[in-house]
Amino acid sequence: MTEIINSIQKIAVEIKDAIKTKDTGKVESLNSSGDIQVKLDVISDEIVERHLLKTSSVIEIISEEKEDAMPANPNGKYFVAYDPLDGSSLIDVDLSVGSIFGIYKGGYSGENIVAAVYIVYGPRVEMVVARDTVELFRLNEETNEFEFVKELRLEEKGKILGPGGTQKYWYPYHKEMIDNFFKDGYRLRYSGGMVPDLHQILLKGGGLFAYPGTEDKPKGKLRKLFEVFPFAYVYNKAGGLAVDGKNDLLDLDIDGYHDTTPCFFGSNYEIKKVLKTYEGAEK
Ligand SMILES: O=P(O)(O)OC[C@H]1O[C@](O)(COP(=O)(O)O)[C@@H](O)[C@@H]1O
Numbered sequence: 001m002t003e004i005i006n007s008i009q010k011i012a013v014e015i016k017d018a019i020k021t022k023d024t025g026k027v028e029s030l031n032s033s034g035d036i037q038v039k040l041d042v043i044s045d046e047i048v049e050r051h052l053l054k055t056s057s058v059i060e061i062i063s064e065e066k067e068d069a070m071p072a073n074p075n076g077k078y079f080v081a082y083d084p085l086d087g088s089s090l091i092d093v094d095l096s097v098g099s100i101f102g103i104y105k106g107g108y109s110g111e112n113i114v115a116a117v118y119i120v121y122g123p124r125v126e127m128v129v130a131r132d133t134v135e136l137f138r139l140n141e142e143t144n145e146f147e148f149v150k151e152l153r154l155e156e157k158g159k160i161l162g163p164g165g166t167q168k169y170w171y172p173y174h175k176e177m178i179d180n181f182f183k184d185g186y187r188l189r190y191s192g193g194m195v196p197d198l199h200q201i202l203l204k205g206g207g208l209f210a211y212p213g214t215e216d217k218p219k220g221k222l223r224k225l226f227e228v229f230p231f232a233y234v235y236n237k238a239g240g241l242a243v244d245g246k247n248d249l250l251d252l253d254i255d256g257y258h259d260t261t262p263c264f265f266g267s268n269y270e271i272k273k274v275l276k277t278y279e280g281a282e283k
Pocket residue numbers: 035064083085086087088089164165166192193194195221
């Protein structure tokens with residue numbers, strides 16, 4: 001595991017440099033989820049692949065940008081699923097982006113995830129590592145080393161809300177729930193990049209990030225393996241909750257590498273409200 005985390009630190013430094021120096025334009029291809037790829041998605045994917053394939057404890061990798069899994073070291077024991085560049089459409093407007101890694105043992109499913117790591121490329125580069133605890137590190141740009149900052153814990157209730165999905169297609173009960181949070185005084189925090197949006201909620205001690213199923217996309221947008229399971233693991237280990245409306249996200253299985261699911265991440269108070277809303281909901 002330490003070997004994988006060391007490898008991710010090298011990956012982060014290379015992706016940070018690529019973001020700063022490489023072309024931010026689009027390529028003529030779509031990824032497996034049908035998203036327009038930008039050149040940096042492809043470059044970042046190659047950086048991660050190059051490092052992880054030479055990491056002896058990794059048996060297999062799969063990326064948001066790849067159709068299929070790639071074998072790594074046959075003697076390795078960890079399966080790594082990653083989103084090399086999350087929020088890549090925000091690069092041309094210079095907002096924060098990220099990389100997300102889920103580390104699985106025995107194959108890919110919510111219950112098999114054993115660690116999660118994400119990187120935030122913002123004004124500063126930060127790394128969050130979730131194992132038994134959730135720890136924040138910051139890149140020292142002089143030494144290119146990540147330095148420990150503090151352990152992260154969610155409080156019982158927060159004050160901010162990141163509501164994703166096209167509002168026009170929200171189910172009425174979902175809209176009513178979001179409206180009620182705002183009526184209760186929650187403040188809007190949504191950049192369109194799940195890494196900085198979830199990082200903000202985690203560092204501010206709590207709140208809710210919601211990317212629901214909608215009339216046009218009943219299974220939501222965010223991908224279980226590359227985005228949802230890693231953050232569900234982080235939020236659970238930080239003392240919060242992560243659900244699909246009814247079930248714990250980490251109780252979910254996958255039918256395919258690129259499966260999506262509605263998802264809600266937050267502190268206990270907000271997630272209990274979500275469960276209550278969705279329990280009584282009729283679509
Ligand atoms: O544009 P929307 O519908 O608000 O979606 C935003 C979501 O899409 C994503 O950008 C998807 O990530 P990618 O950039 O890796 O495709 C998430 O980071 C974010 O939460």
